[in-house]
Amino acid sequence: MLAPTPASPESAGMSKAALDRLENHLKQRYIDAGRFPGTQLLIYRRGKVVHSIAQGFADIERRVPVKDDTIFRIYSMTKPLTSVAFMMLVEEGRVALDEPVHKYIPEWKNLGVFVAGTHPAFLTRPPSRPMLIVDLLRHTSGLTYGFQQRSNVDAAYRENKIGEVVKAGTLQGMIDDLAKIPLEFSPGEAWNYSVATDVIGYLIGLISGRPFEQFLKERILDPLGMKDTDFFVPKDKAHRFAACYSADPQGGMTFHATERKGTLTLQDDPTTSSFLSPPSFISGGGGLCSTTADYLTFCRALLNGGELGGVRLLGPKTLKLMTSNHLPGGVDLPAMSRSLFSEAAYNGIGFGLGFAVTMSPAQTLIAGSPGEYNWGGAATTSFFIDPAEELITIFMTQVLPSSAYPLRRELRTMVYAAITDSNL
Template sequence: MLAPTPASPESAGMSKAALDRLEQHLKSRYVNAGRFPGTRLLVYRRGKIVHSTVQGFADLERKVPVREDTIYRIYSMTKPITSVAFMMLFEEGRVALDEPVHKYIPEWKNLGVFVAGTAPAFLTRPPSRPMLIVDLLRHTSGLTYGFQQRSNVDAAYREKGIGEVVKAGTLETLIEDLAKIPLEFSPGEAWNYSVSTDVIGYLIGKIAGQPLEQFLKERIFDPLGMSDTDFFVPADKAHRFAACYSADPKGGMTSHATERKGTLTLQDDPTTSSFLSPPALISGGGGLCSTVADYLTFCRALINGGELGGVRLIGPKTLKLMTTNHLPGGRELPELSRSLFSEAAYNGIGFGLGVSVTMDPAKTLIPGSRGEYAWGGAATTSFWIDPAEELIAIFMTQVLPSSAYPVRRELRTMVYSAITDSNL
């Protein structure tokens, strides 16, 4: 796929001085301060790359600098790709959003809702209604993540290693294990960040009749020319693979900015990483590695109504359906969320099918547009797409957890402040 050529910010209604200030902010506050090893930021507006910069190191131990083609663990930025893949099957009439999940996973038909107890002796009650496909796409399924650390249910996830950063088992064993653990709540009653998109990945394989990784390669990556996006990093690209760090001195995912002490802790060495070989569990919720250039290609297809360079992923009406708030009653995340962790701000934000959706920019207390959609990954990668402003922003670093610093809020504020010629 032909890449867009860089252009001056002014040619797309943006200020070079403001974008330079943003880059200096990242350098002084994060890179030079030792909070991030390095950063990669790209801003695209009105069909042009108006800002593309690298700074710092991809691998601190070996002093390997960040490059434009550095490969990152994008973790939950996998979710929008998997969700688009599922909607391709939806467009082909092979699945409907209001179908019960147990149509495709019969062993889940009698999943109960947690009342009391610990694994394996849970006390449950029947759900008020069956889990639907749409519940998986919008995270109202009743499933969870073990790292939420808020209930006996997510403790059972941790015991089984479900949804961990280092994947264990297979998609089939994931489905089998989930059949033995109750739901956090009745489907549709709340929003909770969860392994739901991994289940969507399983359903893609079952409905398409081919493994998820093969479907993504044949239907999305190869047609769009996303040659650096995969569930592992092959040997001939390993030298481009970034190290991953933790803001927690113990190397975990519990540190926040106010708690952080000491320097970055190496969490995943790129020379010994599990990402260097094909995984047994293909995680549609968080398993992909990619580059900024590849992810920009995917985003360009979305901002262009689902098509790029003659390759159509989904139709514009389906994309509109995905990027509309689907939370029950049209509510926002704060009203429905039981999640202690997410990749999105809450106030003024809803959730579509695989992405967060801005409903009321004023409530977010940062600049933005109604209808922009976004998501991020556990290692502080993020993107957002603003159709009204014809804007895409992609940020990459490799620091767990993404909640350690308010960098996403700062990026959005400073990128939007660089707009000199608004479409609104």
Template sequence: MSKAERLGFSPERLKRIDAFLEEKYVGPGRLPCAQFVLARGGEVVHQTLLGQQDPERGVPLAEDTVFRIYSMTKPVTSVALMQLVEEGKIALDDPVHRYIPAWKDLGVFSAGVNPVFATTPPERPMQVVDLLRHTSGLTYGFQNRTNVDAAYRKLKLEAMHGEHDLESMIDMLSRVPLEFSPGEAWNYSVATDVVGYLVQTVAGKPLDVALRERIFEPLGMVDTGFFVRDDQRNRFAACYDAVLGGKMKLQDDPQKSPYLAPPKLLSGGGGLVGTAADYMRFANMLLNRGELDGARILAPKTVDLMASNHLPGGADLTEMSRSLFSESTNAGVGFGLGFAVVFDPPQTLIPCSLGEFYWGGAASTAFWVDPLEDITAVFMTQLLPSSTYPIRRELRTLVYSALMETNG
């Protein structure tokens, strides 16, 4: 019996994953590379390695290639905050202005353009939980939807390799109104960068140090951080923009990238680089409800809390989202404390499990954790934007089509 069969998968059907990725994406040049790692019970069932980490120089993809993981940073930063919640140093219902006093009188946009806005008072103060579940009233400049996100773009709030650091980002946000009253809607936003600031403030250490000491070192995530170290440079992938006609244009050359030096802005929402193996360790820690190989990161009940739908009234994202962009499909999906959560599987129209949670990054990376089936999966590539292809849904379908022995 093969390992795949022992773990409940059809080896023949798992082969479809590689064939699909090669024929549809890597072979035709729609993606530069594709690394997919699937595990059950922490054991790797299947790994795909296709394409090149640096097509311009003909460098093949390797198991230890280093990728920009963008918004897959968010669950990591959220876990760090929940560690501080466990320690009694911060609470989910705390007003954010307790830690950022300048935000105490932050109003809700009613009219105007940057820097002159008319505002109204929010219905209630922003709470820490609003930051974790994206109901804070903050936004992203790339939404291109309102006068508020236009102000974000003008201020270059999201520039990780720009002029400002985390403290100045928080200061600039104090001068821009909220898009809506906290708790009123869901909007993908810089909220997790603010979570990173809270981690830094409450832990009393820079965010990179806090994440390293609290998460990366205990879990053995040896290749994850906010920049590419000298010893990682030959493993760093090129990143591409999707252009018309299913083609790619180089967006960030790995030999000239700003990621080769420490950034000024430590972005808890999108700043990390890392490997598939590292992120699989993080995912398996979550699958194991907070522990991996003897390293206890969170208590089981804390992970359960994170992986529950926290949208007000038990709503799904179709009911609450104002975002024109997210890493999530919406029907049957809520949002927990750092990632999307499936609470009504039939509504998603794809094979999945009740309680499955997941997220992805701007360069088309993704991960998911399925506690019911004991499955973790990590997908790495480097193509912006993540909305270019429906690859995340396709991978789920391929995986669950190969799963022969189910738990529910």
């Protein structure tokens, strides 16, 4: 896919001075302060890349700088790709959003809702209604993530290593394990960030009749020319793979020229990472690695109504459906959420079919537009797309957890502050 031509911010109604201020903020507050190893920020508006700068290190230990072709673990930024892939099957009439999940996973038909007990001796009650396909896409299924450490149910997930990207298991094994663990709540009654998108990946394989990773490659990655996006990093690209770090408030290594104390601990060495070989567990919820350029290609297709360079993924009406709020009653995330999943408060934010969606910028207390949609990954990667402003922002780094710093809020504030010619 032909890459967009770089252009000046002013040519697309943005301020270079404001974007330079954002880069200085990232450098001084995060890189020089030892909070991030390095960053890559790309801003695209009105068909032009108006800002694209890489700073700092992709690998501190080996002094490898972040470059335009650095490969990052995007973790939950995998979810929008998986959700789009599934909606391609919906468009083909092969599955419907209001169908019960047990139509495709019969062993889940009698899943109960947690009342009391610990694994494997749970007391349950019947759900008020069956889990639907739409519940998986909008995270109202009653499933959970083990990392939430909030309940006896997610404790059972941890015990069974359910949903762990690096687990030595399979998608089928996850489905089998989940049949033995109750739901957190009756489907549709709450929002809970969960392994639901991994289940969507499983359903893609089941319905399409080919492995999920093959479907994704044949229907999205290859047609769009996303050659650096995969569930593992091949040997010939391993030198481009970034290290991943954990935020360490106590201070870790010293690595800056100023000898300022760092706050990072190496979490995943790119020379020994499990991402260097094909996984047995193909995670549609968090398994992909990618580059900023590849992810921009995917985002451009979405911003363009589901099509780019003659390759159509979805129709614009389907994409509009995906980026509408699907939470029951039209409420926002805080009204339904049981999750501990990000640093943002999410007032005024709903959830669609694979994306968080801004409903009311005034309630978020952050500049933005109604209809803007976004998500991020565990290692502090993030993106947002604003159709009204013809705007895409993609941010990459590799620091766990994403909640360590209020970076996403700062990015949104400073990117929108750079707009000088608003479409609204």
